[in-house]
Amino acid sequence: MVMCKDVVENIMGYIDAELDxxxxxxxxxxxxxxxxxxxxxxxxxxxxxLTGKLxxxxxxxxxxxxxxxxxxxxxxxxx
Amino acid sequence: MKETGxxxxxxxxxxxxxxxxxxxxxxxxxxxxxxxxxxxxSKDERAFExxxxxxxxxxxxxxxxxxxxYYSAEEILQEVFxxxxxxxxxxxxxSKFSSWLYRVTANAAYMHLRAQKKYENDxxxxxxxxxxxxxxxxxxxxxxxxxxxxxxxxxxxxxxEIIEKAVNxxxxxxxxxxxxxxxxxxxxxxxxxxxxxSVPALKSRLHRARLYLRDKLSDYxxxxxx
Numbered sequence: 001m002v003m004c005k006d007v008v009e010n011i012m013g014y015i016d017a018e019l020d021x022x023x024x025x026x027x028x029x030x031x032x033x034x035x036x037x038x039x040x041x042x043x044x045x046x047x048x049x050l051t052g053k054l055x056x057x058x059x060x061x062x063x064x065x066x067x068x069x070x071x072x073x074x075x076x077x078x079x
Numbered sequence: 080m081k082e083t084g085x086x087x088x089x090x091x092x093x094x095x096x097x098x099x100x101x102x103x104x105x106x107x108x109x110x111x112x113x114x115x116x117x118x119x120x121s122k123d124e125r126a127f128e129x130x131x132x133x134x135x136x137x138x139x140x141x142x143x144x145x146x147x148x149y150y151s152a153e154e155i156l157q158e159v160f161x162x163x164x165x166x167x168x169x170x171x172x173x174s175k176f177s178s179w180l181y182r183v184t185a186n187a188a189y190m191h192l193r194a195q196k197k198y199e200n201d202x203x204x205x206x207x208x209x210x211x212x213x214x215x216x217x218x219x220x221x222x223x224x225x226x227x228x229x230x231x232x233x234x235x236x237x238x239x240e241i242i243e244k245a246v247n248x249x250x251x252x253x254x255x256x257x258x259x260x261x262x263x264x265x266x267x268x269x270x271x272x273x274x275x276x277s278v279p280a281l282k283s284r285l286h287r288a289r290l291y292l293r294d295k296l297s298d299y300x301x302x303x304x305x
Contacts, residue, residue, distance in 0.1 A: 003210075003214040003215060004210050004214060004215045004216035004217070005208075005210045005214030005215070006214075007216075008208065008210055008216070008290065011286075011289075012282065012285070012286055012289075035221050036215075036216040036218075036219065036221050037216060037220075039221045040209070040293075042224070042226035043220070043224065043225060043226045043293055043296070043297060044289065044293050045226075046225070046226045047292055047293045047296050048289070050233060050234075050238075050239075050296075051246060051257075051261050051292065052261060053239070054239070054242065054243055055140070055263060055264075057243060058139065058143060059136045059139065060135045060136050060139050060156065064139070064153050064156070067153070067157075068131075068135070071160075072164070075161060075164055
């Protein structure tokens with residue numbers, strides 16, 4: 001019998017559509033009947049969507065670029 | 080002193096604001112490997128400029144994610160480009176150039192941690208599970224449902240800070256895998272090459288990192304909305 005634990009442990013395969021048909025069918029049957037697992041899957045997807053946006057938050061500032069430029073300038077200066 | 084053409088170009092590159100494309104249009108669509116070939120064979124300065132444009136942010140983010148220190152991340156950024164200038168011939172083309180560059184970055188970052196004796200007291204998440212001993216989630220998830228919160232709230236600066244804090248709280252081995260795979264969007268194979276981990280091992284870490292983060296975000300957002 002499929003339990004919440006099976007949904008949790010197969011969540012990566014479920015999200016990436018890598019489960020075999022039988023496992024998928026059993027998990028979806030459980031999901032249809034389990035509100036806790038439904039929320040688990042929804043919040044898991046949402047978490048991935050949000051964390052993917054973190055990439056836009058950390059970047060090389062103009063000040064860091066300037067210091068990098070000065071360093072590379074000295075190292076790449078032709079003799 | 081009169082600057083060379085290359086230096087003039089570099090100034091344009093590295094002082095540009097974020098997102099401003101300053102690379103010559105003919106190199107924008109050139110593969111990394113071709114750029115490296117140009118740099119090695121003819122010291123094509125524009126090729127180096129384009130590599131800096133492509134990878135500075137990514138190198139900086141990975142270095143920060145490992146060290147969690149902005150000063151170290153900047154030092155590592157500089158070290159990696161110096162390594163690129165001095166040791167590019169050690170790139171043998173056996174893996175993608177990007178994987179090689181990230182591996183150089185990760186190694187430099189771990190060296191920094193060792194040099195500064197900044198070892199994290201890492202907690203293993205291998206046994207981390209959200210379900211109870213009976214394998215059920217009953218009463219553990221639905222009460223803290225935040226999936227229907229409007230995007231405006233979830234994408235606010237405050238919420239993004241909460242999310243970033245949660246990621247930074249992951250123990251280092253999990254944090255780095257999560258960063259490369261889910262933030263930078265690498266494939267499993269690429270993460271495997273960069274970190275020298277087997278694909279099953281990194282998938283296991285990623286799985287636990289995601290479970291931990293989902294729970295953390297649920298706690299944060301539940302408290303946040305009280």
